[in-house]
Amino acid sequence: MARIKLTNGRVGDFACPPDKLQAFLWDTEVWWLAVRAQPGGTKTYVFQARFNGSDVRVKIGDVRAWNLDDARAEARRMQTLIDKGIDPRDEKRERIAAAESKKADAKRLDMLVGDAWDAYIKHHERRWGERHLADHRRLSQTGGEPWKRGKRVTVQGVLYPLLQLKMREVTATALHDWQVEEVKTRANNARQGFELFRAFWRWCASRPEYADVVDLTTVENRDVRAEVPRRKTKRFDVLERAHLASWFAAVRGLSNPVIGAYLQGLLLTGCRREELAELKWSDVDFRWGSMWVKDKVEADGRKIPLTPYLRSLISALPRRNAWVFSSPTAADGRIMEPRIPHNRALAVAGLDHVTLHGLRRTFASLAEWVEMPTGVVAQIMGHKPNATAERHYINRPLELLAVWHTKYESWILEQAGIEQPGQDAGERLKVVG
Structure with missing residues (x-):
């Protein structure tokens, strides 16, 4: 050595x-x-x-x-x-x-909230529904992008300012100031944004890569929550019996008959907005008076009656493509935002605001007027059965559902002052080239 x-x-x-x-x-x-x-x-x-x-x-x-x-x-x-x-x-x-x-x-400590938000979206996007995922993207968007139609540009999402912060900068004070500012111009978005952010922050707290820099108490802070606008109670997000005549008149008067038929379909079937918007011609059986709709409970969807008046509405629609409620201007070929014309119809009718989901609630509410059994209402709407008997033994045939469903539709039309269609209201499809 x-x-x-x-x-x-x-x-x-x-x-x-x-x-x-x-x-x-x-x-x-x-x-x-x-x-x-x-x-x-x-x-x-x-x-x-x-x-x-x-x-x-x-x-x-x-x-x-x-x-x-x-x-x-x-x-x-x-x-x-x-x-x-x-x-x-x-x-x-x-x-x-x-x-x-x-x-x-x-x-x-230097990690941006936006990076964690992107990971959160990627983790959940396969599990979330299309609408829920779209809400997350819309409320966090940068803004300034041109719309597909017109000269307008997209608005910055209510969550965007929070996504620019570092994780350690998300404090109760920061959330409080953000909520106060956003409520001034878009209260409903501010409330929805806070709810989405709170769920995201709780997820971060459960992840080892973020847990050390996340203070979960910030989204539970009393002062912050006091600034969040209250969600409008579901009790008021429905149409009453007395509203039907005005509502139907305004909706039937819309310039776009496809939108008009769609909105009436929501009230007459109790479907979720995307369930009906994604209805295809192949799902509609005019011969046997039924239609298949997507279902978030049953993977294969559910079959519900095609009642006479709804049948007449659908059969009168143009058959442009595979979608029943089609749109020649939409990228997907189907209606995408029926909320705006519905709001216009409510204004014309002089009615308080009712959401598209409120039309689904209206179905459940007004079904009591014809004493429709709770289990029938749930099966048509696609609700999970509650009682043990409902879950394991009762699966009502389409014919029985149609008896109650037609009775409900007939009562609705009577209150709205609309002529009852004949039982043989036929299929009148118009193929548009």
Whole structure:
């Protein structure tokens, strides 16, 4: 084992012989320090000593990065660890791990809310419905993008300002100020945005990569929640019996008959908005008076009656493509935003605001006027059955559903002052080229 007092010159001149894989030049000043040379010119300072009866060798670093005095000091430090019964290899691993942990902590502290939000969306997008996913994207959008139609541009989403913050900057004060500002111009979006953000923040708190920088109490803060507008009670998001004549007159007077038929269909079937919007001609059976609609409870969907008046509405629609409620201007070929014409119809009728989902609630509410059994209402609407008997024994045939459903439709038309259609209201499809 060659030993010599190391100098910068000797370290620089030392090289690995061509017939060896490595060579060592040991220092006489610090007994445990050596320069290791390898083929190709790589040279490193190493520490070697005995620990618990075995040789321990630890790399100190490249000679280009370490000067000789620092390498000697590091070798002495490692020997003091051995004198204390500490393996310098373990100590080095712990130092590296601590440094990596500190680096990761710093990275987490600088992490943007928007990055975590993107991960949240990616994690859930396959499980969420189309509408729910669209709400998340709409409320977090940058804004300023041109609309598909017209000269308008999209509006910045209510959540966008929060997504620009660092995770550690999301405090109760920040949420309070954000909510106060957004409520001034778009109260409903502010409420919905807070609800979506709270669910997202709770998810972050459950994830190990975010838990250390998420303060879950911020979304539960009393002062923050006090600024969130209350959701309009569902009790008022329905049409009453006295509203029917005005509502039907306004909806039937819309310039777009497809939208008019769709809105009436929501009230007459109790379907969810996307269930009816995604109805295809292949789902409608005019011969047997039925139609298949998508269902979030049953994977195969559900079959419901095609009542006489609804049959007449659908059969009068143009058959432009596969969709019953088609749109020649929409990218997907079907109606996408019937909410706006519905709001116009409500204004014409002089009625308070009712959402599209409120029309579904209206079906359940007004069905009581004809004493429709609760189980029939649930089966038509696609609700999960509640009682054990409903879940396991009762599966009503379409004919029985049609008896009650037709009775309901007939009563609705009577209240609206609309002439009852004949039972043989036929299929009158218009193919549009």
